Amino acid sequence: MTLGQSHRSTGSLRNHAPRLLSGAAVLVAVASLLPAVYLLLREGFSYRLLAEQLSAPSTLPLVWNTIQLLVLVGLSCVILGVGLAVVVTRTNVVFPTMWVVLFTLPLGVPAFVGSYTWVAASYRLMPTSTFIYGLRGAWIVLTLALFPYVFLPTVVALRGLDPAQEEVARSLGDSTLRAFMKVTLPQLRVAIAGGSLIISLHLLAEYGALQMLRFETLTTAVVARATVLGSPEAARALAVLLAVGAVGVVALDRLLRGPSSSAKVGASVSRVSMQWRLGAIRWLLLAVCIAVVVLSLGVPLYATLLGLWGYVGSGGATVDWSLLVHSVANTARYGLLAAVGATVVALPVSMISVRYPGPVATLSERATWVAHALPGVIVALSLVYVSVRWAYPLYQTSYLLVIAYVIMFLPLAIAAQQVGVAQASSSLEEISRSLGDGPWRTFRRVTLPLLLPAAATGAVFVALDVGKELTTTLLLRPTGQHTLATALWSTTEGEVLDFTAAAPYGVALIIIGAIPATVLARRTLRS
Amino acid sequence: MLRVENLSKRYVTAGGPVDALREVDLVVESGSFTVVLGASGSGKTTLLRVIAGFEVPDSGVVTLDDKVLTGPSTFIAPEHRNVGIVAQDGALFPHLNVHDNIAYGLRAKRTGGRWRRHSTQPDQRVEELLALVGLEGYGNRSPNELSGGQQQRVALARALAPGPGLLLMDEPFSALDAGLRVSVREEVRDLLAGLNTTVVLVTHDQNEALSMADHVVIMRDGQVIQAGRPDELYHRPADLSTAEFLGTAVVLPAKVLVGSGASGSVEVECALGAIIVTDVQEVGVRESARLMIRPEHLMVSPVGSSGEGAEGTVGAVNYYGHDGTARVELDGSQQEMTIRVKGSELPKPGERVRVSLSPDADVRLM
Numbered sequence: 001m002t003l004g005q006s007h008r009s010t011g012s013l014r015n016h017a018p019r020l021l022s023g024a025a026v027l028v029a030v031a032s033l034l035p036a037v038y039l040l041l042r043e044g045f046s047y048r049l050l051a052e053q054l055s056a057p058s059t060l061p062l063v064w065n066t067i068q069l070l071v072l073v074g075l076s077c078v079i080l081g082v083g084l085a086v087v088v089t090r091t092n093v094v095f096p097t098m099w100v101v102l103f104t105l106p107l108g109v110p111a112f113v114g115s116y117t118w119v120a121a122s123y124r125l126m127p128t129s130t131f132i133y134g135l136r137g138a139w140i141v142l143t144l145a146l147f148p149y150v151f152l153p154t155v156v157a158l159r160g161l162d163p164a165q166e167e168v169a170r171s172l173g174d175s176t177l178r179a180f181m182k183v184t185l186p187q188l189r190v191a192i193a194g195g196s197l198i199i200s201l202h203l204l205a206e207y208g209a210l211q212m213l214r215f216e217t218l219t220t221a222v223v224a225r226a227t228v229l230g231s232p233e234a235a236r237a238l239a240v241l242l243a244v245g246a247v248g249v250v251a252l253d254r255l256l257r258g259p260s261s262s263a264k265v266g267a268s269v270s271r272v273s274m275q276w277r278l279g280a281i282r283w284l285l286l287a288v289c290i291a292v293v294v295l296s297l298g299v300p301l302y303a304t305l306l307g308l309w310g311y312v313g314s315g316g317a318t319v320d321w322s323l324l325v326h327s328v329a330n331t332a333r334y335g336l337l338a339a340v341g342a343t344v345v346a347l348p349v350s351m352i353s354v355r356y357p358g359p360v361a362t363l364s365e366r367a368t369w370v371a372h373a374l375p376g377v378i379v380a381l382s383l384v385y386v387s388v389r390w391a392y393p394l395y396q397t398s399y400l401l402v403i404a405y406v407i408m409f410l411p412l413a414i415a416a417q418q419v420g421v422a423q424a425s426s427s428l429e430e431i432s433r434s435l436g437d438g439p440w441r442t443f444r445r446v447t448l449p450l451l452l453p454a455a456a457t458g459a460v461f462v463a464l465d466v467g468k469e470l471t472t473t474l475l476l477r478p479t480g481q482h483t484l485a486t487a488l489w490s491t492t493e494g495e496v497l498d499f500t501a502a503a504p505y506g507v508a509l510i511i512i513g514a515i516p517a518t519v520l521a522r523r524t525l526r527s
Numbered sequence: 528m529l530r531v532e533n534l535s536k537r538y539v540t541a542g543g544p545v546d547a548l549r550e551v552d553l554v555v556e557s558g559s560f561t562v563v564l565g566a567s568g569s570g571k572t573t574l575l576r577v578i579a580g581f582e583v584p585d586s587g588v589v590t591l592d593d594k595v596l597t598g599p600s601t602f603i604a605p606e607h608r609n610v611g612i613v614a615q616d617g618a619l620f621p622h623l624n625v626h627d628n629i630a631y632g633l634r635a636k637r638t639g640g641r642w643r644r645h646s647t648q649p650d651q652r653v654e655e656l657l658a659l660v661g662l663e664g665y666g667n668r669s670p671n672e673l674s675g676g677q678q679q680r681v682a683l684a685r686a687l688a689p690g691p692g693l694l695l696m697d698e699p700f701s702a703l704d705a706g707l708r709v710s711v712r713e714e715v716r717d718l719l720a721g722l723n724t725t726v727v728l729v730t731h732d733q734n735e736a737l738s739m740a741d742h743v744v745i746m747r748d749g750q751v752i753q754a755g756r757p758d759e760l761y762h763r764p765a766d767l768s769t770a771e772f773l774g775t776a777v778v779l780p781a782k783v784l785v786g787s788g789a790s791g792s793v794e795v796e797c798a799l800g801a802i803i804v805t806d807v808q809e810v811g812v813r814e815s816a817r818l819m820i821r822p823e824h825l826m827v828s829p830v831g832s833s834g835e836g837a838e839g840t841v842g843a844v845n846y847y848g849h850d851g852t853a854r855v856e857l858d859g860s861q862q863e864m865t866i867r868v869k870g871s872e873l874p875k876p877g878e879r880v881r882v883s884l885s886p887d888a889d890v891r892l893m
Contacts, residue, residue, distance in 0.1 A: 435688075
């Protein structure tokens with residue numbers, strides 16, 4: 001790298017960030033760390049008490065359950081995600097574009113809705129079967145819900161790789177399969193590690209689906225102890241374990257990624273890779289593709305439509321239209337507020353991390369990820385504690401709930417905005433300065449307009465995750481307020497097997513979930 | 528007039544500190560076209576960025592028309608310098624069309640701390656500038672609908688719009704392909720000559736420097752090596768690497784037979800015979816010296832013809848159409864020299880030739 005480039009990449013007018021910007025970024029980071037700090041620094045906390053709680057006989061099975069789930073679902077998601085990505089990018093399977101869309105859409109089905117529909121379908125088709133409950137059910141349902149997180153980045157990575165590398169391996173005497181294993185697979189490491197990280201964090205945070213499938217993990221236990229069982233000390237002790245697990249998962253991800261960041265390998269490659277001309281085996285692969293779609297999309301749709309049919313069939317007597325309207329309005333309101341809040345709060349962090357890389361930038365960005373890694377239940381508990389102590393007027397208000405959403409989903413906004421900040425390159429800002437605009441006018445006339453599309457994308461993802469969020473909402477919502485997720489949940493409380501009462505909320509959630517999934521699929525296809 | 532005095536800037540990189548600028552002095556006359564020429568890493572871009580106000584130097588002073596822009600206790604923000612800049616890739620604002628790109632600096636013109644609109648109406652001014660760069664009717668296009676050359680011309684119009692006291696250009700033609708580069712270069716030079724704008728252009732392309740500049744400044748390792756008219760620098764380079772940077776150079780070992788006196792000329796002995804070299808700094812009789820000759824100042828003639836010079840055998844030849852070069856190895860030496868001749872007079876490989884200096888040859892003692 002020449003000198004000219006090295007300072008151009010970091011440099012605008014000064015070599016270090018403006019104080020206002022670093023100050024704002026640090027403030028955001030500190031606020032993001034609040035839930036983690038709460039766990040350890042809360043008064044009444046002692047390591048003796050923690051040890052006592054952790055050595056309780058009920059704790060070890062919870063840890064074991066959680067680990068089993070992480071390993072099984074993680075592995076099966078990697079196998080399924082990478083396998084399907086190879087099928088759609090490297091074989092002559094029919095309609096590859098359609099499959100990319102169909103394999104992305106499960107992202108739009110919230111895991112607790114998915115598990116509910118599986119329970120409902122199982123009840124409908126095999127009323128006496130308990131096949132779907134426990135580890136086995138959780139494994140199947142969560143794999144089908146989460147595999148797209150590996151599938152999508154792997155498709156992008158496979159398309160971005162330079163086909164010449166595999167061609168060279170072939171010319172050196174490797175078979176197709178051997179060349180793929182030796183040359184291509186190692187380069188998918190970043191995509192697989194990134195996807196696995198998201199999946200693991202989802203699994204650690206998942207409450208609704210596991211409650212529904214009657215599989216107890218650390219998170220379900222924390223929620224139970226914090227709410228129904230009313231033993232907050234025990235909840236906090238388990239939450240510490242959960243937080244350690246989350247940080248461990250993030251650290252493991254760094255290890256898996258390795259030292260080199262080969263994420264952008266061959267970004268400008270335009271040549272299409274060789275396709276494997278498969279014979280009869282392609283029909284087998286087609287059958288696998290169809291099976292995956294039937295299980296991941298077909299089952300939820302079947303149960304939802306059947307439930308809706310039952311709903312209409314029952315004459316609509318039980319339709320609580322006012323609750324449906326109320327929960328849709330609340331979901332929209334919270335989603336909008338959290339999206340705007342996260343967008344504004346993310347701005348200093350995304351600006352500083354792209355423009356002024358350094359310790360402050362790195363630490364504030366990582367801090368927001370720590371908060372994201374913590375399950376929603378911890379965020380909720382810490383905010384309840386803080387608000388009751390120091391900000392009582394906030395307690396039991398929708399503002400507190402929105403603050404929780406902002407803390408939890410901030411990294412989604414930051415990640416999206418960083419792309420936009422990078423596009424509004426500092427050379428454009430310098431040109432604006434030379435044409436007579438000061439820093440603020442330059443921000444308003446150049447940086448902001450160029451950043452806006454990316455920031456809007458981030459805002460959409462925040463809003464949609466808010467719409468699907470269950471645990472935090474259950475714990476923090478003001479009394480009497482419902483979102484679509486909590487309204488659906490309240491029709492069941494994890495007990496009722498029939499999907500009829502839940503169907504309207506399920507339909508609404510699946511429809512709004514399909515939006516980001518479609519956006520993602522289209523982006524992947526464009527890449 | 529732009530005056531740069533004693534400018535230094537050091538970067539701390541992973542591989543240790545790097546001196547991007549070392550005590551750089553520079554004077555650019557008003558209305559002149561100055562080209563700063565240097566390889567990548569020579570500090571030329573840093574110099575430009577310091578003048579623009581994008582970098583703060585460790586020490587040194589930059590003044591424009593007697594106003595201090597950067598000094599020990601002064602730093603004028605880029606927006607108050609009245610210095611326009613054309614970036615390497617054009618850096619057009621992608622969210623604005625051509626018209627709004629050019630008009631960008633017109634609304635924000637600031638004098639005496641107060642905002643005012645440009646004296647002429649912005650729209651009218653934009654039309655003038657579009658006409659100036661030959662892009663009438665392109666106002667509504669978006670930047671990505673323009674070719675590279677058109678983008679550079681819009682970038683130039685945008686920088687000129689507020690009427691800058693100084694125009695900086697950072698390798699503005701390097702992104703263009705070879706054929707286009709020459710024609711856009713000529714257009715831009717003629718256009719700027721008509722406006723009497725003071726221009727500082729940095730480039731690593733010696734053809735660009737020699738063909739465009741009134742004044743060339745050569746930089747290496749953060750230092751100014753030499754400054755002067757293009758022909759001065761080409762024929763009288765300060766040292767061998769400058770000579771080779773500006774074009775092909777033939778270097779011959781030589782002996783100084785008679786040292787320079789008041790006349791400023793010396794007599795030297797080299798493979799081509801005894802030569803008088805003029806305009807030499809004080810130098811005494813020396814056994815080992817080097818002569819620098821440009822290939823076009825050497826001639827080939829058939830062997831046997833009487834005259835000065837030495838005989839040799841032609842090695843590889845390169846034919847370029849209008850001219851060509853031949854590499855000739857002189858008899859009794861390992862010395863190979865490149866000679867530029869008309870395309871029609873190019874000898875064949877293996878041919879025996881006599882090599883001599885052309886009558887107007889400018890020979891430099893290094």
